[in-house]
Amino acid sequence: MTITNFAIIAICGYLLGSLSFAIIVSKLTLGKDIRDYGSGNAGLTNSYRTMGGKKTLLVLLGDIGKGAAAVAIGALLGGPVGKLIGGIFVILGHMFPLYFGFRGGKGVLVGATMLALFDWRVFCIAIGLFFVSVILTRWVSLGSILGAISFPITTYLFYHDPVLRAMAFGMAAAVIFMHRANIGRILTGTENRFSFKSKKTIETDESKTKREGKT
Template sequence: MNMTMDTTLLLLFIAAFFLGSIPFAYLAGRLKGLDIRQHGSGNIGATNAFRVLGSAMGATVLLLDAGKGVVATLWAFSYAGETAAVIAGLAAIMGHTYSPFMRFKGGKGVATAAGVVITLVPEVALICIILFAIVVAISKYVSLGSIVVALALPILIFLFNKPLSYQIFALATALFVIYRHVPNIKRLLAGQENSIRRNYPKF
């Protein structure tokens, strides 16, 4: 890999990071005159947007957060190929979770990661979406659905015989998402996690 490609990948990473760092949930809250960090779980992500801002605004935030992953990945792929797409996807997820606009705090990366997976491996993304919906429908815990899908992602990528770069991305993303959900895991084990029944607006 020559210096030109190294520079290209670095610039793509930086651009994707800042794209991912756009705090759509925070901006949506401001449109309603509130700081979402002071409500619900305090998280700057789609799940808390649903909880605090309602179904319509929550769905909009979800699409926008996923869209960050889609745009970053597609752009990098078209510009520099498969490896660049994976790097940009990871950068967008990192930007979402450690937004410089929010003092390096942010969401948990699930929606943005979903956007990346949808772009790279749509067939795997479809299975993950179905699995997520089943787990949440049964358990009523969004966090549990996210954790289960994170665990399933690298396995599915391997079973579908995807490129090594995709497998590395899936494993890194899974570990990162689970790490971000450690507080949720502790609450789940203690029976104190927030469920859909108690905390979400009716659809």
């Protein structure tokens, strides 16, 4: 891979990742910043908890789309290594978005999208661990951490490329680092548990006025 191709993949991945759809959807539809509500995280779980299912679907589609686009660019210009480079930088953009003060989400959904397009075997193992963990504990963060941990392990088992292995380890470490506060709460048993009932704590000024007028 040439330096030019690497730069194109990295820049495109980061700029795509910086499109934080949780923030975009909350601002466009509610006039609010999701980072001011719930856990303060611009991610899928907090979107569901604070905005409800319909708006979270828009976040889901947007984040999957940007992850897929970054990986596709990487694959076109750099093959399997390019896929991971695109994945790394789209996750970095998601975590530290250029357009939103470098404060974004934790990169789990875009990371899962990258895994699905990188190697279906790696993805299935990671997503399997995620769902089993969430079903047993209802801790989405724990499922995300276990899925991230599995990535460098399965990459080591399925690939003999030291560059791919190193990149997989780095991506997993970044996701785990972003969950450091969650790890502390898991250890103390105070981590929030997932519920299918969203609280919808974000509301427009108009709906707030109507609600207060009825009380």
